[in-house]
Amino acid sequence: MPEPSAPAALAVPAPATWQLSILTVWHPALGMAVDPVAVLARDTAPDANLAQHVAWVPLVYDEADPWRERLAEGVTPAKVDRWQEEHGVCQLSPTDVPPGATDLRHAAELVLDQLLAEVIPALPPRDGA
Template identity: 60%
Template sequence: MSTDPTQPDATTDDSAASPTAASSWQLWILLVWHPALGLPVDPVAVLALDHSQEPAARVVRWVPLVYDTADPWRERLGEGTSVQDVERWIAHSGTCAVEPAAVPEGALDLAHAADLVLDELLAEVVPALPPRGDA
């Protein structure tokens, strides 16, 4: 390891925060049916994919307290997730849906990007939804 302050530290990975790295990221909000609204608008997770790796790196951040509600997505996600999976989910949306999310500015890595989107959902979207009800 270099002690020269003009040389980058070998333990620092600046590529994760670079615009080039972020350009290969895709973020998706996973939604389920909201009985009170009659639409798949209830967010249960954020799916983040990095297509610069093969297979694509994946991060999933679940909305707290929706374990049973999110079961359809847990079954769909399984072990791996590909671009073709997401395209199929978009084409066959019904009681479950997937919506793209923008990569947040300032995201340090893929996990941080997913965390930022989840934070926004928890702060703005989830509180604005009516109670699920018993339907």
């Protein structure tokens, strides 16, 4: 039987109130907003201790500025709903909570790890070269 502090003891189902979204911006070489710059993780429970966390893709400072500006104004359910409906330069795509996530921050980091390993390397360079 593992100790309560063992990683296996942490593997509990994620709360149904957790919502994760991939924040994307316009990719000039592809002509679509498919360039991931961050993962937004939110706990929508009214009594949530850590209500949100953002995991940023490294080295995309300028590209991520539109999302940094949006998030600086605060994240509300109404804004998230509006962002999901937009089809412009910035887009928000809901994604599943990865299995094994121990908290909201960990869930965002797991999605970011997957983006860094699988999605971002498959994208062409931003300049189209």
